[in-house]
Amino acid sequence: NRPFRIAVLPGDGIGKEVMPEGLRALDAATKRFGIAIEYRHFEWASCDYYAAHGKMMPDDWKAQLQGMDALFFGAVGWPATVPDHVSLWGSLLKFRREFDQYVNLRPVRLFEGVPCPLAGRKPGDIDYFVVRENTEGEYTSLGGVMYEGTEREMVIQESVYSRVGAQRLLKFAFELAQSRPRKHVTLATKSNGIAISMPWWDRQADEVKKAYPDVALDKQHIDILSARFVLQPGRFDVVAATNLFGDILSDLGPATTGTIGLAPSGNLNPDRTFPSLFEPVHGSAPDIYGQNIANPIAMIWSGAMMLDFLGRGEGACRQAHDAILAAIEAVLRDGPRTPDLGGKASTTELGEAVARNI
C-alpha cells in the first residue's frame, strides 16, 4: 500500500495559522495508528499568490495536483486586496466543480464544554449531518440584465439542476442515513413557492427513496425547516439540500450548537475519480489574523474527516478518526480554550493539547 498523498493548501488569513495544527493532529494520529501519509505543500490558491501573479492558481494546477488523494485546505479570501467572488470562484469553487466534489458533508453536533446558544440542550440532543449538493443548483453565472440603466431594468438568474446531480446527492444522503441508527432523511424543499425546480427535487427524492425502504424520507419547506433547526433540532438525522439551502443550513446548524468556528467539512467526490477537499467552514477571518488566537479545531476535525474518507470508514483510518474526535471532545471539555470559547490559549497551544490527547 502506497502512502496517502495529501495536497496541503493553507490559503489566506487564519488558514495559515490553523493549518500547522491540523497537520500536527494528523501526524500524531497517523503515527499512532501506523498510517502512511505524505504531504505536498502549495502556496497558491491564496490571495498572496494572486497579488504576485494576477490569478489565484497557476494554469497547470490540475497537473500539479495529479495523483493526490485529497486536498487539505485552510481558508481562502482576503477582501482588502481581492474581491471575494474572484478569490472564491478562482480556487475553492473551482476545486468543487472541476474535481466534481458533489457532496459537501457537514456534521452538526453539540459538545460538552461548548456553550450552546439554545436553551436547555445537552450533548446528544443535536447530532445530524447536512448533505449539501456542491456542484450545481443556485450558484451559477447564468442569466443577465436587460434594459440596464433604465426604469425597465430587470435581471434573470438561472438555477440549473441535473437528474444525475440530484440523484447521486440523494443516494449519498440515503446511504449515510442507512448507516446511522435513526435512518432518517429530511429533504429541504420549497415546492410550494419555487414552482419548477423544487417539485422536481421532491420527485427525485421520492424516486431515490424507493431503493432504501428502511430509510424514512421527510420533505420540509426551507422556511419551517430553518425554524425547526432552532426549535426541534432532535428531529434531524441526515438533511439533504441543494447548494444554496445546504449552504444556509450548514451555517445555521453549527450556529445552534455554538460551534460555527469549530465546524469542519468534506467536499467529497464519493466516486473517487478526483481528490476530495477537506476544509474548516470558518473563513480566513482577516479581523483576527496574525494574533495566533484562531481556534484550530475545525481544521483538525476536517483532517479527521479526511482520514475517515480515505479509509472508507474502516480500519486504522477509522480508528485514527475516532481518536482525533475523542481528543477534540476532551479538549473542548477540559480546556485549554482559545479566546472564542472564553479562554486565553493560543492556536498553537490548542493544537498541541489535541495532539497530546491523540
Add this chain to the structure above:
Amino acid sequence: NRPFRIAVLPGDGIGKEVMPEGLRALDAATKRFGIAIEYRHFEWASCDYYAAHGKMMPDDWKAQLQGMDALFFGAVGWPATVPDHVSLWGSLLKFRREFDQYVNLRPVRLFEGVPCPLAGRKPGDIDYFVVRENTEGEYTSLGGVMYEGTEREMVIQESVYSRVGAQRLLKFAFELAQSRPRKHVTLATKSNGIAISMPWWDRQADEVKKAYPDVALDKQHIDILSARFVLQPGRFDVVAATNLFGDILSDLGPATTGTIGLAPSGNLNPDRTFPSLFEPVHGSAPDIYGQNIANPIAMIWSGAMMLDFLGRGEGACRQAHDAILAAIEAVLRDGPRTPDLGGKASTTELGEAVARNI
C-alpha cells in the same frame, strides 16, 4: 370620513377559529378609539370553496373586493383535499401579486412570558423587522425540464427581479429604519455564490442608500446572516431580503423568539393602489383544527398591524394598534395561555382576555 372597509377571509383550518378572535380585538379597539370600520365576509379563498367549485376563488374576485381598504386573512391550505401549490397559488400568492403587495412586513420580537429558545435572552434583546420582497424573485414558474425521463434530464429554474421591484422594497426598508432609533438596514445577499442576481441586488442597495445618509447599510451573506439570527440577534434592526431569503428569515426570526405561532404579517401595497393583506404567519394547521386550541394572537396582532397601516401610523389608529399590542403583551405575561404556551385556555378564552385588556 367614510369607515374603513375590510374584507374578511378566514380561509381554512384554524384560520376559521382564530378569525373571530381577530375581529373581537378589532371591535374592542375600534370602539374604544372611535374608529369607523365595516366588514364584508367572504367564504372563498378556501379549500371548502375549491371542493364545491373546482377553484379557489370566483372569477370576479377582484370586482367583489372593489373598494376594500384591506384584506383580513386567516390561513389557506388543506392538503388532504387540495395540493398546497394549488391552494396557495390560487389565493394568497394571487393576492400578493395582483394587488401588488410588494412588501411582506414581519416583526420579530421577544415577549415577556414566552419561553425563548435562545439561552439568556431577555425582552428587548430581540426587536427587528424582516422586510421581504413579495411579488417577484425566486418564486416563479419560469423554466423547465429537458431530456425528461433520460439520464441527461436537467431542469432550469429562473428567478426574476426588476429594478423597480428591488428599489421600492429597499426604499421601504430604509424608510422604516429611518423611523427607528437605530437606523440600520441589513441586506440579505449571497453575492459570493449566486453570481448574477445577488451582486445586482448589492448594487441596488448601494444606490438606494444614497438617499438615506443617516441610515447604515450592512450586507450579509444569507448563510452567516441566518447563523447570526441565532448568535447575535441584537445586531438587527431592519432586514431587507428577496422573496426566498425573506421567507426563510421570517420563519427563522420568530423561531428564535419562540413565537412562530404568534407572528403576524402585513402584505403591503405601500402605494395604496390596491388593498393590503394582513395574515398570521402560521398556516391552517390541519393537525389541531377543530379543537378550539389554536393561539389567536398572530391573527389579533395582524389586525393591529392593519389598523396602523390604514391610519398611516398616526392618530386613533396608532393608538388602537398600541392598545392591542399592550393587551397582547399583558396576556402573554399574565395568561391565560393556550396549549402551545403550556396552558389550558381555548382560542376563545384567549381572544376574550385580549379584548378585555383592550
